[in-house]
Amino acid sequence: MTRLVRSARPPARRSKPAEARVRGNTVGAVNERSDRVTTDGPVRVGLLGCGNVGGALVELLAERASAVTADAGLDLELAGIAVRSTTRDRGLSVDPDLLTTDAAALVDDPSVDVVVELIGGIEPARTLVLQALKQGKPVVTGNKELLANHGGELYAAAEAAGVDLLFESSAAGAIPIIRPLRESLLGEDIRSIMGIVNGTTNYILTRMTEEGVDYGEVLAEAQRLGYAERDPTADVEGYDAGAKAAIMASIAFGANVVAGDVYHEGIADITADDIEFARRFDYTIKLLAIAERHDPDGGADPDGAGPEIGVRVYPAMVPDSHPLASVRGSFNAVFVDGGAAGELMFYGRGAGGMPTASAVLGDLIDAATNLRRGTFRPVPSGPRARIRPIDDLETAYYVGLTVGDHPGVLSKVAGVFGRHDVSILAMQQEMSDSSTGGPAGVGGGTGETAKVAFITHVACERNIQATVSELRHLDEVTDIHSLLRVIG
């Protein structure tokens, strides 16, 4: 039974006149009102983890304290900060007495009202979050790994306890996407979500696109500058984006999707040739996290099986006219295809200490406000999703290959596509290297090799895989270097 009202803590009354809510440096205006503050004492926050985001949150809490009181009638007070080492200098001006290495004790502290988990990773974060929820303490977390793997358990624990579990910062940093999905679009029949949700890979692809440099070169520079991790696997192989896709899919479709459900391809094999071919076809290559709902055919659902969810991360060709194509550098964006609302896009900073801390603070204000009012908002997730196999994907494709320049080669290659029911929309041949003096014609019989790229009409993944597999055995095909999906 869902508890909508926490019985332990009666809803507080708050007196905050509408006239006292000017934001910013409004001390004067606000102080004129003697009846402004309000709350029944501070809301005490237990912060778990004080890294990049945690440290920024501590700063932001100090900086915005009076505005939060004026705007939301809340006095947020740091009760303690659980860290691994209490002696490390964090460059923060916090009372050293707030620091503790005993996170569990901080969660248990009866004076702590709300817990903010910014440790990251699965354990001990999972245990601590469950412990807080069981004690009826709302939790704010930005932990995408935890939510993408144990979301179902945590959402159920929050609902059972009748408290908020808020995680706006877990999917796209500062960009409000979870709250719109949970609230604004609750009446909306969402069909798909498509996002650029990893800043490192978008930075790399943007530089490759705008400067024509190779993947390895940009990655090395990004690592030198600290934009990419020394081990970039989680970013470049799409694991980070995959976790975010799982979280967004769970909320958008009300069916629990976990990280392991997400089909992954990374960007390590994207070449300058692919980027150039994309440009000539009027596309931009982006690493996309996609979640789609597939209703049973014809809308009928006699078995009651419900929709299938397709969820995947891969580099794709995005038409230059699509709003996602112009999301540059480390910016993120999430594109939502609502049924009635039509196309929506949410754009902003997907990472960084301060932007992420801003989303955490938004959640914290919400959680504290709901706690005071004795309400909470259940997470609109649901039973385990039925995941659509990647082989059933239907989309357009880009195939880049190197062929021997023999007469009839194009006809042979096209024949393979046709045999597998894949029709070709467009073909381009690599621009000539000007130093070799003129284009190398394909099929002109010069005996050399040439790079060619095809864009197909919408086809089925299993058919395109069969096509590629057969092309590999063709004598005329030297190499198949790219297979990318194309967004329509």
Next chain:
Amino acid sequence: MTRLVRSARPPARRSKPAEARVRGNTVGAVNERSDRVTTDGPVRVGLLGCGNVGGALVELLAERASAVTADAGLDLELAGIAVRSTTRDRGLSVDPDLLTTDAAALVDDPSVDVVVELIGGIEPARTLVLQALKQGKPVVTGNKELLANHGGELYAAAEAAGVDLLFESSAAGAIPIIRPLRESLLGEDIRSIMGIVNGTTNYILTRMTEEGVDYGEVLAEAQRLGYAERDPTADVEGYDAGAKAAIMASIAFGANVVAGDVYHEGIADITADDIEFARRFDYTIKLLAIAERHDPDGGADPDGAGPEIGVRVYPAMVPDSHPLASVRGSFNAVFVDGGAAGELMFYGRGAGGMPTASAVLGDLIDAATNLRRGTFRPVPSGPRARIRPIDDLETAYYVGLTVGDHPGVLSKVAGVFGRHDVSILAMQQEMSDSSTGGPAGVGGGTGETAKVAFITHVACERNIQATVSELRHLDEVTDIHSLLRVIG
């Protein structure tokens, strides 16, 4: 005193297991749960107005009813629809018994729980909304004119009654912008909001930009196609965008801004030359609604006057690399510069019956849920804003003028800029008309006229106005055809 809990209606308990919330065609999955539905009877909705948006809402309510029950545990039921004529055929399959011409009686009907106002205009909408609020009935409205003129009164009435007044669809149609401002960004120190919030003018400017056609021609075609009203004043003169700017400014800055506070310029004087000059400077011309907070100098505020709000609508040159530049056609977007969150943008359909109805439905679910829980969310507006005079604006400018082609003309023109403390960043001269055989050099002494365009560094509005005024009196200047602001 703010009432956070409605005493007349105790919070309902709702039993909705987490497992029953798969969206879409999930009838089978959902029906397996006998404990799914939940509510204490339906939430009855009184709909005022059944035009484009109201009609779409009726359709959407019918279409999404079972999903709303599954997702939000709510049974939304139309109690009645107030219309001007009960006999007009609306192409809707509604029970004719629901229609009434007596809107006030519908609001008063004790069986009506929530009122949705989609009449538009100020009266009778204002009276009806106040009447509903006074009876403790939450109100959802999309009425930008009403909110931009009487928002303060309505927000106060909602707060006094302790019920929700929700208006997501009033500022940017289907785009969730009001809720992120009210909730997600509540901890955020918002500095400015800049939006393309009028689809008609963006459609016109997009076609002018992409096809090189003149304003009058596109407007006439837009009118023929029904994209522009027969009297296009509200759109093309920026009144519609101005009302939306006032609403967003009030929420973002917590200070009440009304339509009359907004400085307006329309797009009727934008020429193909301006568009072409913009293109050559790597800018795109967009009609922007801008709201900015100006804190007292140096952060000190000895008089307690609080920030000034600058709020204005005008066509401006937006750098091609800015996310707003690629918002095409009838799409809208709102760009928010948060302090900690950094740059955010919200993009989508700003108008249209179904997209707007989708935002109304999101609000309706929220209002009904809060009503059931006995809570509401006060509007974060505040006292009347101090409005910054347009003369104090500081920005870069584009000045387009026609000059006589005499020796020394550029030096004279540049001298006028300099005398008023305006420095020039860039200058371009009109491309030659190829039929006249070659460029007409400015200052080459051919005795003809030439169009030139300047981009200035950041300058003060009063100085640029003084510059333009002096330039008008210069013999060498035939015409000053454009003065546009430039976004940095």
